[in-house]
Amino acid sequence: MKGYISGTAAITPQHTFDTGRYLEEWVDHQTSYLSATEPAYREIIDPKLLRRMSRIIKMSVASAYKAMQMAKVEIPGAVIVGTGLGCVQDTEKFLKEIIDNEEGILSPTAFIQSTHNTIAGQIALMLQCPNHNFTFSNRGHSFENALEDALLQLQEGVEHVLVGGADEITPIVHELMGSIRCVSINQEDQLSVLGEGAAFFILTKDQNEQSFAAIEDTVAFNNPLVDDVRGKVVQFLDRNELASADIDLVLMGHNGVADGFFDAMGDLMKENAIAQFKNISGESFTASAYGHHLAAVMLQKQQVFQNTLVSGKFGGSLDRILLYNHYKGVNHTLTLLSKCPS
Structure with a gap:
């Protein structure tokens, strides 16, 4: 299976979103995990929509938009996302509401926004894209499964596919993962350092003028x-x-x-x-x-x-x-x- 990359964008703990100064300056993180270096979202996303978006949605939508702009694609033939933890910030918000309301009547909004497929769904809603929309959550193969589906879609005749991977970290998640020795919680630990971000691609079946x-x-x-x-x-x-x-x-x-x-x-x-x-x-x-x-x-x-x-x-x-x-x-x-x- 083969696919051509016609556009890609990523938000990471370093300067990777601005292609003009890609990795030119190195960000020295002082915390025990690497938080994303985020762009000015108001220049990319309608400010009225930003208010209701969690960080992982902002990172994903901004990266997806930029990849599509590079590829000169308005409506992709499919939206496919891989995420290991999904919308953690909204999940925490929902669980806190359960505790604060003593398991009483809750607003469904936080729950709806906490599910893993919120990222792909939000992108499709903003683009008014009714096409194939899937989310894969499979630990360390979450993005790989999404990529495989994207390549299969191309093989079946879809012209172009938007595919990406995204995960976010909160202090609570970092503390929990550190407590079970999954990641480093201080500089003395000989464990991996947790990070967050989003990376999206436009894949096409055939090479075109934008393919690189x-x-x-x-x-x-x-x-x-x-x-x-x-x-x-x-x-x-x-x-x-x-x-x-x-x-x-x-x-x-x-x-x-x-x-x-x-x-x-x-x-x-x-x-x-x-x-x-x-x-x-x-x-x-x-x-x-x-x-x-x-x-x-x-x-x-x-x-x-x-x-x-x-x-x-x-x-x-x-x-x-x-x-x-x-x-x-x-x-x-x-x-x-x-x-x-x-």
Whole structure:
């Protein structure tokens, strides 16, 4: 399955929304999790609508709008979103109302806005888009499942698909996840640092004037051993008739914690330039959505950005990027992206 990227935008803990100054300035976060660096939403979204939007809706709508503007698409043939935690802020609000009202009569608004499919639904309502609308929530494969559905939609004849991944963090969620040792709660912890954000894409079946990158192939797999990952990578390259020397950059979701999977990948691809993306996005169920966005932007700009290169030397041009990510050693992803021929 193949799809062409004609537009993409992302909001992350770093400056990634403004393409003119993409990752030019590095934000030094002083908190124990990475909160999103958000744009001026009033310039993108009707201020009257902003008042009723939670942060994850704002991030998603703004990213979706910008991706569509880049691709010159007004109404997508499908809206597909992956999210691990959904609208956490609204979920907390709803649960607080239950407690405050002692389980009495509640307004249904907070509950309606707290469901995972609120993001895709809100985008479709604002666009007046009646087409295929799906939300996938499957831990570390939430975005991957959304991407697979998007590619299937293209295969079935849909002209263009809006697909993205989004997750938000609140202090309460961070405290809860930290209490069960899922993420770092202070600088002394040898655990991954939680992050938040949204990344959206317009995918098309055929290359057009706006296309700048292509998703050549993608595969998701669960619970492998370290040696299994090596075999999966070799098998993945073989089925695309490629050798490791044909890959210009390996982009990995290493989160700074000692990890046998990433060590094995680094050893297998040691002759290649290797870069990372979770130092930008932080760890989340849908961090790989930003990884795909970063790979696409690198192919478009023919640039490896500061603070991303881990090892090896950038050769000056990028034709193919191999993305590898996993979440907690359970949900693993391989995606091959390429530059569109001019």
